[in-house]
Amino acid sequence: MTRLHDARMQLFNGKGNLYITKENTFATYTFEDLRAGEYCIVGSYPNGSYIPGKNDNKFNNGKFCTSIPPNEDNADFGMVLAQTYTIQGSVFYDVNNDGVLNTANLLNGATIEPQTDIGTNIQTLENVTGSYSFAVPQGTYCIVGRYPDGTYISGDHIGDNVFTNGKFCTQVPPNNLSAHFGMKKAPTYVLEGIVWDDTLDNAGVFDSNKPIEGAAMEIQFANGTKTGTVYSSQTGVYSFVNLLQGRYCVVATKSNYLPGFAIRDNVYDNTGRFCTDIPPSNSKAYCSMIKDEKYTLQGMTFNDKNNGVMDPNDLVKGVNLELQDNVGGVITSQQHTRKLLIRQPQPWTILYCGHLPRCKIHTQSYKAG
Structure with a gap:
């Protein structure tokens, strides 16, 4: 007799419900601490390379049923190599x-x-x-x-x-x-577009007369795995060809430039990232960028007693000023003593309020430059 390893032995109760499973048995198996009752054992070899045998085998087609008590010590399961x-x-x-x-x-x-x-x-x-x-x-x-x-x-x-x-x-x-x-x-597809300089207008309206050459366009799978990088041409064109079906993201970067705002023709978000499903091919993945230039915005906070006419001798301390981008995102929020001096490369919105009793809430938009 050759002992066989790795069989699967399953114990069922009298109602046919699976009670215990023993995997990868090491030539012998035991089910212990059973209550009195009817039980059936079903044996099998997971990959089917062995099947139930005969002779000393108590199993009939891989199944053996018995009553407990008494103990059953000879529930041997013989298997033969399957054809x-x-x-x-x-x-x-x-x-x-x-x-x-x-x-x-x-x-x-x-x-x-x-x-x-x-x-x-x-x-x-x-x-x-x-x-x-x-x-x-x-x-x-x-x-x-x-x-x-x-x-x-x-x-x-x-x-x-x-x-x-x-x-x-x-x-x-x-x-x-x-x-x-x-x-x-497999069919292949194309993802392409044009990178343009939107610094002056910053409105997301595509302008073929302002291409950006040399922008690095890195294509990734949706999980962030990088698959390749191309650079925009003299006319601002970039193209990824022979793409298989799937979801892709493109990240755009260029030295001394920032991502444009995600509006109108610009399909890239404010971080310079664009994701899309392929197919179909996409030839209008336009990307706007703006120059990373620094500008200064400064002013005074004063007690408005004269309908907007500033008295330089009546400045107000401790005013909370909040700098926002043009979609309401807070760039910085600080408390200034008398003068506001902020340098940022983007458009801003300044929210400020005059001193009581003549308190006014006013919003003023400023464009970079």
Whole structure:
């Protein structure tokens, strides 16, 4: 007798409910501290390479039922090596999209995985070199195929190609020696646009007469993984070609420039980032940028007793002043004694209030420069 490892033993109560499961048993198994009652044990080998045997085996087709008490010390489970069958086929590039296998067009690099009929993965073959083969026990199996980088996708289920959307299911026996997988090149798409200088207008209106050359346009997957960088041309054009289906983000940067505001033709947000789903292709991913120039905004806080006429001898201390961008984002908020002096590279909004009893709330917008 040869002791067998890695079997799965499951204990069910008299009502058929699963009570305990023991995985990867080490040649023996024990279910302890059981209450009196009816029990059934179901044994199996996870990958199906062994099946229930006969002779000293107390199990009938992998199942043994008994009453407790008394103890059962000889619930031996005999298994025999299962007969195996072959599933094999070729992976080919379906050049003409007609499903006809041409051995001159065998495809390398695919991943092929056989699964049980409930989707449990049995094995994974990576970097398949044109053909694959599996030896499996009797049963129903599904073969799942894919190309890891997505440059090839499942071809149409015609001709020699038995796969549908990258999956083929079959029963063995008998052997299946024609489980061929035809693949075709995945469609590719383009993401492109123009980078322009919006410093003067800062309105997000595209102006082809103000291109920015040399802006770094970094394309990323949605999870932030970088996949490449291009630079805008003399006419401000940038382009990413041969993109596969997916979600992409582009981050725009250039020395001495800041992102423009995300309005109108500018599809980039205020951090210089733009995300989109591909397909379809996108040729209008326009990006505005503004020069990183510094300007000064300063003024006095005074007691307004004369309808807006400042008296330099009657200045007000302790006024809270808040600097905002043009969409209401707070840039800085400080308490100034008599004079406001702020240097920023963007438009601002100053909120201020005169001294009581003549208190006025006033908003004034200023443009950089």
